[in-house]
Amino acid sequence: MVMIPRSTIRLVSVFVLGYSIIVSWFLFQSTNKYYIFDNSNHETHSVRNLTSWRAWEGEILPLRLQCNPTFSRLSTSTEDLFLTSAFGIHYLAQVWVIVIINSDLPVQSDFECVFYKQDQNDLLSWNYITNFSIIGLTLSKLYVFPEIVKLPARFTAAIFSCPLRHGLVPDAVSLVPAGFLKLPVHNALPVISPSQIERNFAVCVSPLHSLHSKAHQIVEMVETSLVLGADHFFFYNLSIHWNVDAVLNHYASKGLVTVIQWPLPAMLREDATNRTSEETNIHYHGQLAMLNDCLNRNKGASRYVVFQDLDELVVPKKHQSWTMLMASLPSNASAYMLRSSYFPLDWPSVKSGINKTANKIAKTYNANAFLKVFREERIFGRAVRSKYIVDPLRVEIVGIHNVWKFKRGGAPYYVPPEVALVHHYRAGKSETELKRVKDKSVFKFIDALPQIHRTWQQLGDIPLGPLV
Structure with a gap:
């Protein structure tokens, strides 16, 4: 009977455990995609893994992202959000996304803002963003309006504030649950940024x-x-x-x-x-x-x-x-x-x-x-x-x-x-x-x-x- 030293058993166990973790990580990454839905031909396109988003920051993507100015719906398992509009707040270096939110249910997820820039060679149309580059992603912060009304309402208004990095000036923004794990991105909001007194x-x-x-x-x-x-x-x-x-x-x-x-x-x-x-x-x-x-x-x-x-x-x-x-x-x-x-x-x-x-x-x-x-x-x-x-x-x-x-x-x-x-x-x-x-x-x-x-x-x- 051959006796295997305990140190060898420990080494083999550590190797097997490490190998399992590596394999599991690669399997997880193969399914953890950020998806954009193209309403023109009903195909879903994989953009990149979240872990490498900085590698494709600024890349021009020949896709069409539907741009809905009011009441785009973003649903998760715990709440309903309706995206109303988005604005560039220059003095704060932020984009604010105005939403209507279910006040009966606490927001369980963190949300991230994905910023897009329109290709200068394309005509700007807010029905769709045709060729765009993703120029940033930041974690947002929720601010629920403290309005008091006579009749308690199930839904109320709120703002997700999205910090801008590196002096970004986005043309559009999507609000997504942090991590891009499962929810496809179907639409975006144009970022409105008036800058001249009219x-x-x-x-x-x-x-x-x-x-x-x-x-x-x-x-x-x-x-x-x-x-x-x-x-x-x-x-x-x-x-x-x-x-x-x-x-x-x-x-x-x-x-x-x-x-x-x-x-x-x-x-x-x-x-x-x-x-x-x-x-x-x-x-x-x-x-x-x-x-x-x-x-x-x-x-x-x-x-x-x-x-x-x-x-x-x-x-x-x-x-x-x-x-x-x-x-x-x-x-x-x-x-x-x-x-x-x-x-x-x-x-x-x-x-x-x-x-x-x-x-x-x-x-x-x-x-x-x-x-x-x-x-x-x-x-x-x-x-x-x-x-x-x-x-x-x-x-x-x-x-x-x-x-x-x-x-x-x-x-x-x-x-x-x-x-x-x-x-x-x-x-x-x-x-x-x-x-x-x-x-x-x-x-x-x-x-x-x-x-x-x-x-x-x-x-x-x-x-x-x-x-x-």
């Missing part, structure tokens, strides 16, 4: 929904805001009627309006009990994500951004325009918070104080701002139904009625209601016991009425709405 005042309007058909509201708000000092408007289209679509197209053809399609996925529109209210799944049609999308679209492009709803107007009380108003306020503020008051639509219309021609125009085109001059005596307090005007370069996160996060050193300024007030032309039954106050300050901007008339003449037979 306008003084941009207006961001909350999502249009429920087959919105009050075209007269669009025309009244746009024309009155233009007289106030607005330069451009951003409308988010979830669901509109054909007459509103025609009005928005009319303004878009003049370069005054940008329409962002806002196709909320079905699971964000219906709750578990099949009730019609969308607020049980997400607050007011994804408003929080929309507000921050609009904020970031205007970083570097607009001097100021005005946030309001379609049935609201920011009315200066002592000045003839928003420009004059802002010149009178402290220049070191980052956000100018504006208090609000209701102008109930079921209260009487004005009978005097406006000339007959203007009064006829207002009645013909349902221009409620010039008909309903009685407001509630109550003016809401700070951060209660407030709206705001911000310097977009000095604000990082906005909420529905407040600003959540400023650039370092930023601060709000609370505008006294006797200087400027948000007029909220509210439909529905008013509280009859509230005292009425006559407020005709909007008459300073009566030049909007002939412009409203002129616009409707150009629109021809488009119905004012609402449509049944």
Whole structure:
């Protein structure tokens, strides 16, 4: 019987164990691929192993990566993420990916951002990235917006911040679970990075929904805001009627309006009990994500951004325009918070104080701002139904009625209601016991009425709405 020394047995065991580990590692690497799906021919292409991604950084890949600007879905076993939009935040050297996330489930995975650069020889098309190079990969950090609403929502808005290395300026970004282990990458988001001031005042309007058909509201708000000092408007289209679509197209053809399609996925529109209210799944049609999308679209492009709803107007009380108003306020503020008051639509219309021609125009085109001059005596307090005007370069996160996060050193300024007030032309039954106050300050901007008339003449037979 041959005796094998224990030292030899140990050596052989270590060798066998090491060999098994090496073989297992190679088998794992052979299946651990990063995949990109090409929607043009339905083939899946292996790009490279994650462990060697730096070896192919900058390589031009003749593939087509679908580029979806809103609500691309990224699903894992524990949560649903809907990618809304991506923005280059230059002063932070980051890309921010705005998402809608399931707030009922904690995010279990780390996520990485893959950055792409378009081949300069290709025409830039955001339907697909045709020839692109991968120029970076970084680990992201999740920031969930701290908005508080009356009805807890299953989904909420958040940001994945992706640090940029080596001064990268990407054209597009994908968000993927860290490691690229199993999930194919089907799409990417274009990275929006405005860098040149194009306008003084941009207006961001909350999502249009429920087959919105009050075209007269669009025309009244746009024309009155233009007289106030607005330069451009951003409308988010979830669901509109054909007459509103025609009005928005009319303004878009003049370069005054940008329409962002806002196709909320079905699971964000219906709750578990099949009730019609969308607020049980997400607050007011994804408003929080929309507000921050609009904020970031205007970083570097607009001097100021005005946030309001379609049935609201920011009315200066002592000045003839928003420009004059802002010149009178402290220049070191980052956000100018504006208090609000209701102008109930079921209260009487004005009978005097406006000339007959203007009064006829207002009645013909349902221009409620010039008909309903009685407001509630109550003016809401700070951060209660407030709206705001911000310097977009000095604000990082906005909420529905407040600003959540400023650039370092930023601060709000609370505008006294006797200087400027948000007029909220509210439909529905008013509280009859509230005292009425006559407020005709909007008459300073009566030049909007002939412009409203002129616009409707150009629109021809488009119905004012609402449509049944």
